[in-house]
Amino acid sequence: MNEPTALLQFLGRLHPLVLHLPIGLWIGIVALEFGGAMVRRAPGRATLAILAWIAALGGAFAAGSGWLLSQEPYTGQTLELHRWLGVAAAAIGLIAASFAAMQTRGPFRLMLVVEFVVLMAAGHLGSELTRGSEWLFEPFESTPTATTSGTTDKPATANTFATAIEPLLQRYCTQCHGDKKQKGELALHTQALLLLGGENGPVLQPGNPLESPLYAQLLLPVTEDLHMPPDGKKQPTPEEIALIGSWIAAGAPFAASFESTAMPTVAAKPQLETQKATTPSIEPGSTTNVPQQQPTHDPALPPESAPVSPAPISPAPVGPVPVSPSPEPVSPPKSNPQPPGAGLSSDAAPTLLAVPPNPDPTTAGAAAVPEVEPAPARVAAPARVAAPARAAALSALHKRQVHATGIAEGDDALWVDFGPIAASTTEDEVRTLLIPVANHVQDLGLSRVPVSESTFVLCATMPQLQRLDLRSTKATTAMLRPLAGAPKLRELVLADTRLDDGAVDVLLAMPSLRTVYLWNAGVSDAAIARLRRREELSVDNGSGGNPTTTATTTKAAALQPQNTVCPVSGKPTDSRYVIVHEQHVVGFCCPNCPKTFWAEPSKFPVADR
C-alpha cells in the first residue's frame, strides 16, 4: 500500500467533516419531494435540482475523501462494505441529480429512494467504524463490565482474563483494535491476536507491564500522542488500568486467575491482615514465574493468517460479551496450577503477591500459548532496556533538571528525584518522564510534586521500587491505594500529606513495607498505634523528638532534679550528676549510678522532691 502524501492524507481526513452534508441534504430532498406532495405545496423543480446537485457533489467529495482515508491503516470487512456503499451512494446521487436537472420526475423519485437507502446503510456502517458496533445500543444493555472494576467488593482472587480483562478490552480497545477495525494492524479480540501484537511489534510482555504497550500506553498522559485510548474516547479508570497491570505482571494468564495487586478496600482489610499473619514473607521476585520468551509468531504474518486458537472467546463478539463462552468454564482458584518449584502451599497462594499460574493448555488454546514457555520459577529480571534507550530516557530527565542517577557502579538501579523541579512540573510530565525508566527506578523522590492516582498506579508496577518519597504532596488515602501492589516497596515517606486513618489499611496491605514516615499526615494517633502493632514496621510520626518542648523544660530544670535522694545508692544527689529520663530530670550521687540506673530504670523508682 502506498503511503499517502500529506495533502492526500489531509483530504482524506476531511471525510468525517464533509460526509454529513450530503446525508443531511438528501434527507431534506426526500422530505421536500415526498412530504411536499403531501401538503400540496410542491417545491419548484429548479430548487430541487439545485439542492440535488449540491448533495450529489458533496457526496462525491465525501466518497473521494473516504477513499483516501481508507488508504490509512484501516482494515476489516465493515470498512470494505462501507467503502463500496459510499462509492455507490455517490454514483447514485449523481444520477439522481441528473434526473432532477432533466426534470424527469419518475426516475428521479426512484433514484432518490435508492440513494436514501444506500446512503443510510453506508452512514450506519461508517458510524460503526468509528464508534464500534455496540455503541448505539449499548445504553440499553445491562453492562456486566461495570462489575469488573477493581473497586467492587468482589474478592480480588476471582480475577481471570475472561472476567476481568476481556471486558475491559471490549469496553475500551476493540472498537478500533478488533474484528471490524485493526488500527495499527492491532487486534485485541482474540487471545492469539493479543499475543501477536500490531505493526510496532508485540503489545504484551508477560510479567512485565511497563514493557507492555498494552499497559504502558494507558498510563501515558492523555495529551501524549501515544496515549490509549485516544483523547476523546472513553478512558479506563486508574483501577481498571491497575487491573490490566496486575494481569500482565502475573504473566498474562488466559485461563487461570490472577491476583489484583491493587486497591485493598476497607471491606477486604481483615482478610488482608489474616493473610499477613499466616503467610510467611515471600519475596515477590522468587515466586514470580515469568515466561522468558516472547510468543514467536512471525510478525510478518497478517492477523488473519495467524494461528487462531480454539479460544474460549468467540472471534466475533456481538455486543458486550461478559461471559466467557468457553467450553470449560474457568473457575479460578481450583484450576490454578502451582508454578513448578515455587514450593507454596495452596494456602499461601492467594497472597497479595502476584503468583502467576502457568497458562493452562487445555483452555488457552494449543496454537497460541504453548509457545510461551513456562520458565522454571526464577526471579523475574526486568527486561533490560537497551543501553541507548536508557541513555535517551536519562538525558530527557537531565534536560529537564530532574535528578536521575545510577545508585552505584555496576548496577542498573536508579535514584530519580523530581524535587529540584517540583515547583514547575506537572503530574503528566512526571509520568511521561518516568515511564521509560520505570523498570529501573529503585528510589523515587516525588516530594512536593503534583501527584494523582495514576502516578501511584505507575509506581505500583515499578519492579525495583524500594523507596518512595511523597513528602509534602497532596496525596490522599484514596490515591494511595494502588501502591499496595508495589512488590518491593520498603520505605515510604508520607510526611506532610493529606491522608486519613484509612491509610493505615493501605499501609498494612503493603507486603514489603518496613519504614513509614507519617508526621503531619492526617493520621490519628490511634491509627498509628494500630500500624505500630505490625512488628517489623518502623513508624515515624515525628513524636518524641520535639526539642521545643522537651529541651526547654530540660534547660529550666537542668540543675534542678526532681529528687533529692539518689535512686540507686540512696545518698543525697549531686547537682553535677543529672540525667533526663522520659522527660524527668533525675539526680544521682556519683557518675556511676546513672549507668546502673540506665541499665534497668524500672528497678529504681525515683522519689519526688
Next chain:
Amino acid sequence: MNHLDPLQRALQLTRRRFFGTAATTIGAALGSVALAHDFGFGPASLGQRRSGDGSRTPRPHFAPKAKRIIYLHMEGGPSQLDLFDYKPGLVDRFDQDLPDSVINGQRLTGMTSGQKRFPIAPSAFAFTRYDNGGDGAEISELMPYLGGVAKELCIVRSMHTDAINHEPAITFAQTGTQQPGRPSIGAWLSYGLGSSNRNLPTFVVMITQGFGNMQALAARFWGSGFLSSEHQGCKLRSSGDPVLYLQDPPGVTSQDRRALLDLTHDLDAQELQRTLDPEIEARIAQQEMAFRMQTSVPELVDLSGENDATIALYGEEARKPGTFASSCLLARRLCERGVRCIQLYMRGWDQHGDLPNDMKKQATAVDQPIAALLTDLRRRGLLDETLVVFGGEFGRTVYSQGSLSRTNYGRDHHPRCYSMWLAGGGIRPGTVYGETDDFSYNIAKDPVHVHDLHATILHLMGFDHERLTYRHEGRDFRLTDVAGKVVKGILR
C-alpha cells in the same frame, strides 16, 4: 562539534598547552574525540577525560548510605571541654598546674607558649546526661536543645588534627591538606557525584557571623582546587540578593539575557574547540546554571510557604536572613531541592579570653536551629539519608590562656583532641565514640584523625576514598592523600 578532524583538533592545541599537558594528554584527547563521535557527546566530555580520571562516569562506587551532607563548620575551634567532653574531675584541680607529663613537650601556639604557668580551667558549665537510647550522652547546659535530640547524635570525642592555627587547620579540615590549593570535601563530592544540568549548584555554602573573635574565611575553603571550577561551592550571601546580579538589570528582559548567553556560548564554543581548555566548558555550564538560578534561587529563599510551627521550631531568628537559624532552614530547603553538599559556617568560636560569656552567645545562636534541623529532617524522612556533621577545625586547651577565675577564663588552640558529632545517614545514632585523658588533652581511646573523618564521610556518600582520585601534575590526588581509614565504629 564532530565535523573537525580529530587530528586537526589535536594539532590545534596551543603550544603552551601541548607542552603543559604531556603526551598522554594527546592520546586521551584523541580518544575522547572518538568517544564524542561514538556517543554524540558534545565537547563537554573532552576536558574531563583529558586530565583527571578518564574512565569514570560520575556515580558512587557503591550504594550510598547518605545522599547528601550538611556540614556545620564551627569556625574558630569550639571548646570541647565546655560542650561535649565532660571532665568532672577537673573541678577539684581548679588552678592547679597542668602536669608537664601531659603536655609532654608538644608544640603550643605562640600565644601561650610564653605563659609562666598552665593553670587548669574546669568548665564553668553544668553538664547534663541526656537519654540517647544508649549509655546516655553528656552535653553541657550550653546546648539544651541539642540534648533533646541526643538520640540522633554520634558524638566523637577523639578527633585530632595536624594543624594548630586557624588558617591551616580549616584548610586541613576542608581539603585534607594544610597547604592551600586542593579541592574541598564538597568539591570532591560534586566531582564524584557529577553536576550535570541542574538548577541549583551541587555544593552550596552559607556563612553566619558570630559573636566572638572571628578569623578570615577564604573562599578556597570551599574551592575546587585543581578540579573543574564547576565543582566549587556556591556561596549564598547573607543579606540582599543571595546571589549577586541575580535580577536582570532594568530594561533587560529574560529573552535579552537568553540571546546574550546564546551568543556568548557560540563564541565560547569556538574558543573551546581551539584551546580544549576545560575551564571554558565549566564556564558555559556555570552560565547556564546561573540563568536557571534566576528562578530557582528566589523560590529557594522565599519562606512564605513555611508555616509558623516550622519557623517556631527553628526560632524566630529563622526569618532574619544571615542568621544561623535561617541558614539551617535554608539547608533543609536546599536538601529538598536536590543540593548534595551544604556547608554552613558559624564564625566566632575562637575564645582565647572571656570564654564563658562568648560561648553562651555562640551556642545560643546555633543550639535551637541545629536541633530543629535534625528534628525537621527526621520527621520529613530526610535524616536517614542525610549526613549531618558538626565540628570545628580543632579543640581548645584545658589550661587557661590569661587570667583564670571560676567563672571566667580563656582557652588556646588545641589540635591533640577535640569533639565533633555526626548524625543521620549511615551513622550509628545515640553513640559516644572515643575517649580523651582526664585533662581532655591527649586521646586515650579510638583516635579519629581528620583523614579518617574524610574517609568516613566519603564512605557514607558511597565512595571508596582510595578510588575517588583525580590526576593532576602527574599524580593521582585524593581527599585523604595517602592516609585515612573508615571509622567503622560510628557506622550503623
